[in-house]
Amino acid sequence: xxxxxxxxxxxxxxxxxxxxxxxxxxxxxxxxxxxxxxxxxxxxxxxxxxxxxxxxxxxxxxxxxxxxxxxxxxxxxxxxxxxxxxxxxxxxxxxxxxxxxxxxxxxxxxxxxxxxxxxxxxxxxxxxxxxxxxxxxxxxxxxxxxxxxxxxxxxxxxxxxxxxxxxxxxxxxxxxxxxxxxxxxxxxxxxxxxxxxxxxxxxxxxxxxxxxxxxxxxxxxxxxxxxxxxxxxxxxxx
Ligand SMILES: Cc1cc2nc3c(=O)[nH]c(=O)nc-3n(C[C@H](O)[C@H](O)[C@H](O)COP(=O)(O)O)c2cc1C
Numbered sequence: 248x249x250x251x252x253x254x255x256x257x258x259x260x261x262x263x264x265x266x267x268x269x270x271x272x273x274x275x276x277x278x279x280x281x282x283x284x285x286x287x288x289x290x291x292x293x294x295x296x297x298x299x300x301x302x303x304x305x306x307x308x309x310x311x312x313x314x315x316x317x318x319x320x321x322x323x324x325x326x327x328x329x330x331x332x333x334x335x336x337x338x339x340x341x342x343x344x345x346x347x348x349x350x351x352x353x354x355x356x357x358x359x360x361x362x363x364x365x366x367x368x369x370x371x372x373x374x375x376x377x378x379x380x381x382x383x384x385x386x387x388x389x390x391x392x393x394x395x396x397x398x399x400x401x402x403x404x405x406x407x408x409x410x411x412x413x414x415x416x417x418x419x420x421x422x423x424x425x426x427x428x429x430x431x432x433x434x435x436x437x438x439x440x441x442x443x444x445x446x447x448x449x450x451x452x453x454x455x456x457x458x459x460x461x462x463x464x465x466x467x468x469x470x471x472x473x474x475x476x477x478x479x480x481x482x483x484x485x
Contacts, residue, residue: 248273248276248277248278248323248324248435249277249278249279249280249321249322249323249324250270250273250277250278250279250280250322250323250324250325250326251279251280251281251282251318251319251321251322251324251325251326252266252270252279252280252281252282252326252327252328253282253284253315253325253326253327253328253340253343254266254281254282254283254284254328255284255327255328255329255330255336255337255339255340256283256284256328256329256330256337256339257283257284257285257286260330260406260407260408261330261370261402261406261407261408261411262328262329262330262368262369262370263328264408265328265368265370265398265400265419265423266326266328266368268419268420268423268424269326269366269368269398269423269424269426269427270326270427271424271427272424272427272428272431273427273431276431277324280318280322282314282315282318284337284339284340284342284343285339285342285343287311287314287315288308288311288312288315288339288342288343288346289311290307290308290311290342291342291345292308292342292345292346292348293307295307298346298348298349299348299349299354299467299468300466300467301467302467303316303349303355306346308346312343312346312347315343316347316350320357320359320360322363323363323364323435324363324364324365324366324430324435325363325364325365325366325387325392326365326366326367326368327340327365327366327367327368327383327387328367328368328369329367329368329369329379329380329382329383330369330370330371330379331369331370331371331372331374331375331376331378331379332379333375334374334375334378334379335375335378335379335382336369336379336380336382336383340382340383341382344382344383344386347386347390350390351386351389351390352389352390352391352448352449352452353452353455353468354468354471355467355468355471355472356389356390356391356483357390357391358391358475358483358484360387360390360391360392360483361391361392361393361438361441361445361483361484362438362439362440362441362484363392363394363438363439364392364394364396364430364433364435364439365387365392365394365395365396366395366396366397366398366426366430367380367383367384367387367395367396367397367398367399368398368399368423369383369397369398369399369400370399370400370401370402371399371400371401371402372401372402372403372406373401373402373403374401376399376400376401377397377399379399380397380399384397388444388445389448391441391445391449391483392439392445393439393440393441393442393444393445394439394440394442396426396430398422398423398426400419400422402415403415438484440484441483441484445484446484449477449482449483453472453477453478456468456469456472456477456478457478460473460478
């Protein structure tokens with residue numbers, strides 16, 4: 248199986264340790280590709296809207312974003328990690344996610360995403376871990392992913408791994424290892440099923456694309472929906 252990991256920080260701190268613990272059961276069973284932000288996607292979206300209007304490959308950051316996109320599309324399991332920074336995912340993670348606005352369902356979602364599984368690992372000192380995970384979950388669910396497992400932690404004591412009490416570290420380790428072992432039992436040759444929220448969003452946007460086609464038949468988004476057959480009988484989850 249293939250796993251693609253997007254690390255929201257380059258620091259080898261608590262977030263990194265939690266991710267390493269999670270990945271340990273997969274190490275001899277999966278091909279793991281990792282990206283570290285901001286190093287592997289260092290540019291902010293400039294808002295030029297070339298990706299929405301023309302082609303994502305013309306983005307000024309395409310040399311970075313297209314590598315990430317390829318790894319995301321090829322993976323069986325997506326893993327995103329972030330510490331909470333002022334109650335949200337890191338700026339580096341948000342900057343990377345902005346580049347994939349064109350993959351949101353109202354635009355040109357990748358059909359592969361509808362059958363994928365994803366895990367979000369977030370942690371904070373006291374508060375903000377869940378809202379940080381939600382920043383990532385918002386994008387994943389609008390990309391079409393339904394199976395999203397959130398593993399969020401509150402450190403409470405300290406933000407340095409070695410200074411955390413042993414029982415705190417053991418509790419986090421146990422939760423992460425249990426989740427990883429459960430994910431290892433999945434048959435990844437079978438797609439995850441697309442949930443009701445994903446299907447509901449798809450049908451609303453399908454109606455929107457059909458209506459827009461009357462006034463804007465030349466948009467890249469409309470042509471994409473039409474070419475995929477989604478305005479007819481084809482569905483991205485089949
Ligand atoms: C800029 C910054 C903002 C942070 N904001 C929060 C926060 O809003 N809530 C919180 O509980 N912890 C916050 N923290 C602590 C982090 O979530 C995290 O626990 C800490 O950075 C250790 O993780 P790391 O070693 O992976 O960097 C913040 C840390 C930094 C550096």
